[in-house]
Amino acid sequence: MALVGPTGSLTVLVITMVLSGTLITPQVTGHSLAVDLAAPPGAAAEAFGWVITAATLGIAAGQSSAGFVVEAFGPPASFVSAGTAGVLLAGVLWVRRATLLPRPAPAPVA
Numbered sequence: 001m002a003l004v005g006p007t008g009s010l011t012v013l014v015i016t017m018v019l020s021g022t023l024i025t026p027q028v029t030g031h032s033l034a035v036d037l038a039a040p041p042g043a044a045a046e047a048f049g050w051v052i053t054a055a056t057l058g059i060a061a062g063q064s065s066a067g068f069v070v071e072a073f074g075p076p077a078s079f080v081s082a083g084t085a086g087v088l089l090a091g092v093l094w095v096r097r098a099t100l101l102p103r104p105a106p107a108p109v110a
Contacts, residue, residue, distance in 0.1 A: 004076070038099075
């Protein structure tokens with residue numbers, strides 16, 4: 001999207017945005033599955049609540065900061081900054097992926 005630029009084709013921008021949007025459902029499914037695997041038994045509802053809260057706060061912060069970037073540097077810079085943030089977050093999640101593995105149930109005390 002950043003390559004379209006302010007003088008680029010609106011049609012190309014719309015097509016790239018629609019293609020980018022096709023990743024939303026797999027992303028939501030992936031984080032829902034991760035919460036389901038990582039949440040302790042009996043705490044899934046609370047865990048999903050925290051995920052929704054975090055996503056809502058992240059969306060609000062992202063939209064707010066994108067507005068500042070657009071005003072200061074233009075729309076292409078906001079696309080680059082959003083993409084960079086996404087890649088950095090993916091890197092953090094990749095490094096911490098072992099923390100999402102299900103833990104074995106403790107052995108019953110006899």
